[in-house]
Amino acid sequence: MVGAPDIITYVGIPLAVLGVLPIFYTCCRSILAHRSIRHALKTNGLSSTSITRGSLMSGIIEVEIPRRRISPLDRALDAGYWALNNHPISLPGGSWATFEWNQLLTGRVLYRCQYKEELRVPPAEIVFEELVTFLLDRGAVPDPKGWKVLKSIGLWTPTGTVLLRAPVRTPAAGGEAVLRLAPPYDGDGILRLAVQWRREWDFRDVSSLPPFWMRLARPRWDYYTQETKVVNLEGLDEASESESPPSLLAQIDELHRSSDSEDLSDGVRFHTESGHVQTVYFERRGHLTGKQQPLCNSPTPTSTSAWFTWTASALSQKSDTGLWNVSIPPEITQFASSNRSSIPGGVLVLLELIDDEAIPPFAEPPPDQTIDIMQRHRSFVESQQQRALEDKLPAAQAAEARRKRVMAQTQSFHEQSMKAIQVKKEYEEKRVIGALNSQTLPIEVVAEKSRLYLVAGNVIPAGYMLDDLVRAILYLMIVSGEAAMSITDVLEQWRSWSERSGGVNKQNLEFLKENKVWFCYAAALLAVIEQAGRSESQLSLDMMECLKIWHTVHLG
Numbered sequence: 001m002v003g004a005p006d007i008i009t010y011v012g013i014p015l016a017v018l019g020v021l022p023i024f025y026t027c028c029r030s031i032l033a034h035r036s037i038r039h040a041l042k043t044n045g046l047s048s049t050s051i052t053r054g055s056l057m058s059g060i061i062e063v064e065i066p067r068r069r070i071s072p073l074d075r076a077l078d079a080g081y082w083a084l085n086n087h088p089i090s091l092p093g094g095s096w097a098t099f100e101w102n103q104l105l106t107g108r109v110l111y112r113c114q115y116k117e118e119l120r121v122p123p124a125e126i127v128f129e130e131l132v133t134f135l136l137d138r139g140a141v142p143d144p145k146g147w148k149v150l151k152s153i154g155l156w157t158p159t160g161t162v163l164l165r166a167p168v169r170t171p172a173a174g175g176e177a178v179l180r181l182a183p184p185y186d187g188d189g190i191l192r193l194a195v196q197w198r199r200e201w202d203f204r205d206v207s208s209l210p211p212f213w214m215r216l217a218r219p220r221w222d223y224y225t226q227e228t229k230v231v232n233l234e235g236l237d238e239a240s241e242s243e244s245p246p247s248l249l250a251q252i253d254e255l256h257r258s259s260d261s262e263d264l265s266d267g268v269r270f271h272t273e274s275g276h277v278q279t280v281y282f283e284r285r286g287h288l289t290g291k292q293q294p295l296c297n298s299p300t301p302t303s304t305s306a307w308f309t310w311t312a313s314a315l316s317q318k319s320d321t322g323l324w325n326v327s328i329p330p331e332i333t334q335f336a337s338s339n340r341s342s343i344p345g346g347v348l349v350l351l352e353l354i355d356d357e358a359i360p361p362f363a364e365p366p367p368d369q370t371i372d373i374m375q376r377h378r379s380f381v382e383s384q385q386q387r388a389l390e391d392k393l394p395a396a397q398a399a400e401a402r403r404k405r406v407m408a409q410t411q412s413f414h415e416q417s418m419k420a421i422q423v424k425k426e427y428e429e430k431r432v433i434g435a436l437n438s439q440t441l442p443i444e445v446v447a448e449k450s451r452l453y454l455v456a457g458n459v460i461p462a463g464y465m466l467d468d469l470v471r472a473i474l475y476l477m478i479v480s481g482e483a484a485m486s487i488t489d490v491l492e493q494w495r496s497w498s499e500r501s502g503g504v505n506k507q508n509l510e511f512l513k514e515n516k517v518w519f520c521y522a523a524a525l526l527a528v529i530e531q532a533g534r535s536e537s538q539l540s541l542d543m544m545e546c547l548k549i550w551h552t553v554h555l556g
Contacts, residue, residue: 044090049066067122085098095195103124109122125554135164141168142165191553212272213321277305328541337534344503379412436506443530
C-alpha cells in the first residue's frame with residue numbers, strides 16, 4: 001500500500017526538481033550572457049573602462065559604460081588626425097570610434113540587458129562645428145538638401161538624412177553617406193548623428209587646404225598663354241607672346257614685383273576672422289611662404305574686407321571648398337538682386353559699354369546741324385554786293401564800310417556758333433535725362449557688357465569668363481589697397497543710389513564716367529553675389545544656421 005512518504009518520494013521530489021529548473025536555466029543563461037557581454041566589451045576595447053554585474057536569479061546583466069566628450073586631434077601635430085582608429089567599436093552607438101579623438105570621460109551610463117544583442121554604447125558628445133570641420137577636412141562633401149531639411153524641421157528630420165557625403169574624388173563611393181542623422185538618444189532633445197568612413201576615401205593630408213579656407217591663384221599672362229596657345233596644322237605653336245598682356249594682369253604683375261622683389265608666391269590663401277577676411281597668406285605651389293599681410297590698408301578696411309568676403313563666399317558656393325562658414329547678409333543679396341542693382345540701359349550707352357541699337361531708343365534723334373545751302377548763298381550774294389558798293393566809295397568810307405561788314409560777319413558767325421553749341425548742349429541734357437529714365441538692365445547683363453568692354457579694351461584676356469574675372473579682381477584688391485578702395489567706393493555709392501527713390505542721378509553718372517573700369521569690376525562682383533543669392537541651395541546659410549542652433553550633438 002502506497003503511503004504518504006512514497007507520494008512525497010516519487011511525486012513531490014520530481015515536481016520540486018521541475019520547479020527549480022527555470023531557476024537553473026536562468027542562472028546558466030545569465031552566466032553565458034555575462035561571458036558574451038564581457039567578450040563583446042573586450043573585443044571592442046571597452047573592458048578596461050566598463051563595469052559589469054550579473055544577477056543569477058533575474059538574468060539581468062548591468063553594464064556601466066563611460067560617457068565621453070570628444071574633440072578632434074591637432075591637425076598639424078597629431079598623425080592620428082589623418083588616420084582611422086585601429087580599434088573601432090562595432091556595437092550600436094559606437095560609430096564615433098571610427099576616428100581617433102581627444103577623449104574626456106564625463107560620467108557613466110547604466111544599461112540593463114539580458115542578451116549581448118541588447119548591448120550598446122552611449123554616444124559621444126562633440127561640438128557640432130568641430131565635427132563638421134573635421135569631416136570636411138578629411139574630404140567629405142556637404143549635401144545641400146540634407147542641410148536644408150535639417151534647418152527646416154530640426155529634430156523631426158527623418159532618420160538617415162545625409163548631411164555629408166563621400167569625397168567626390170572617389171566615384172566608386174556613389175555618394176555614400178559620411179554623416180547622417182541617427183535615432184534620438186533617450187529622447188533628450190539633442191541631435192544625434194552617425195558617421196562612417198573608409199580608408200579609400202583618404203586622399204588629403206596636412207598639406208591640403210583646411211576647411212573654411214579659400215585659395216586664389218595669382219593671375220598670370222604667361223600661364224594663360226601656355227594654356228590657350230593654338231597648334232597649327234604643321235604642329236607649330238602659334239604662341240601669343242607678341243601680344244601685349246592685358247592691363248589687369250600686367251597691373252597685378254607690376255604690383256607683385258614692386259611689393260617684394262624676392263616674393264616668388266603664386267597665390268594666396270585666407271579665412272575669416274570675426275566674420276571677415278582680415279589677413280591673407282602668400283603661398284607657392286600650395287605651401288606657405290611665410291609672408292602675410294592685411295587685406296587692405298585703405299581708410300575703410302571694414303567695407304573693403306566685407307565686400308571681399310561676401311564675393312569670396314559667393315564664389316565658394318560653386319566649388320567644394322571655400323568660405324562656407326560665411327553667409328551673405330540678406331540686405332546685400334537683396335541689393336545685388338536684379339531689381340535693386342539694375343542700371344538704366346541709357347547709362348551704359350553714355351558710358352560706351354553698349355551701342356544705341358542694343359536698347360530701345362531713350363532720346364530724340366540729334367538735331368540737324370548741317371548748314372543751309374540757300375542761306376549760305378544769300379549771305380555770299382549780300383557780301384559780294386557790299387564789296388561792290390565799297391569799291392565805289394571813297395577810300396575812307398570804303399574802309400569804314402569794310403570794317404562794319406567784317407564785324408557783322410564775325411558777329412553772325414559767333415551767334416551761329418553759340419546757337420549750335422546751345423542746341424547741342426540742350427540735346428545732351430535731354431539725352432542724359434532720357435538715359436537716366438531709360439529701361440533698366442539686370443545686373444547679369446550689366447556684368448556681361450562690362451566683361452566684353454574689358455576684353456575689347458585689352459584689360460582682361462578674351463577667354464576670361466565672369467568667375468575668372470572676379471578671381472582676378474579679388475587678387476587685385478589684395479595687392480593694391482588703392483584698387484580695393486576704388487572698387488569699394490563704387491559699390492557703396494551704387495548701394496546708396498539703389499536705396500533712394502530717384503536712382504541714378506547726374507552726379508552718379510559723372511562719377512561712373514570718371515571710374516568706368518572700377519564700375520566694370522564692381523558689376524562683376526555684384527553679379528557673382530546675385531548668382532549666389534538666387535541659388536536654390538543656400539548651402540552656407542543653411543549650414544551656418546544649423547551649426548548655431550545645435551552647438552553640441554551626440555555622435556554614435
